[in-house]
Amino acid sequence: MRFPILAATAAVALAACGQAEEAAPVETVEDAWVRLSAVDGRPAAAYFELNGGEGGDTLLAIDSERVATIELHETVMEDGAMRMRPVMSVDIPAGETVSFEPGGMHGMLFGVDPEVTPGTSLTLNFRFGSGRDISIDAVTIAAGDEPPFGNSDAGEDHSGHEM
Numbered sequence: 001m002r003f004p005i006l007a008a009t010a011a012v013a014l015a016a017c018g019q020a021e022e023a024a025p026v027e028t029v030e031d032a033w034v035r036l037s038a039v040d041g042r043p044a045a046a047y048f049e050l051n052g053g054e055g056g057d058t059l060l061a062i063d064s065e066r067v068a069t070i071e072l073h074e075t076v077m078e079d080g081a082m083r084m085r086p087v088m089s090v091d092i093p094a095g096e097t098v099s100f101e102p103g104g105m106h107g108m109l110f111g112v113d114p115e116v117t118p119g120t121s122l123t124l125n126f127r128f129g130s131g132r133d134i135s136i137d138a139v140t141i142a143a144g145d146e147p148p149f150g151n152s153d154a155g156e157d158h159s160g161h162e163m
């Protein structure tokens with residue numbers, strides 16, 4: 001399903017930017033990885049990067065054949081402590097990349113198939129408000145392993161994204 005009414009503004013946005021090739025024509029999901037729990041039965045966490053493409057989009061849900069329930073979580077400071085809480089959806093603005101990373105937003109995976117282990121990968125299905133679905137194989141790592149992608153450096157300022 002496509003919603004072409006959003007396409008008209010994209011050409012204007014690209015013309016103003018010297019590095020037009022950075023803007024993806026459609027939304028993308030990249031660098032997905034899952035940190036499995038060190039304790040059986042405890043939830044795992046999924047991290048990834050979303051680009052809104054030319055029209056922007058809204059992430060509504062993630063599901064997987066091998067996970068019972070996946071919630072979208074954000075991390076907030078409450079009474080001086082870091083807490084997670086569910087969010088219903090996440091807006092991905094046109095041309096922008098939103099990182100789900102440790103210490104920030106993430107997918108919380110409850111009831112992961114025990115056959116999913118470090119190195120097996122795990123297919124995640126991303127559902128967007130536009131009606132588009134994107135499936136991606138996330139890298140699975142053990143609780144103490146180094147993250148495989150650069151979206152693990154929460155809090156760092158990535159230069160070169162001037163407005």
Ligand SMILES: [Cu+2]
Nearest residue numbers: 073084106108
């Ligand atoms: Cu969480």
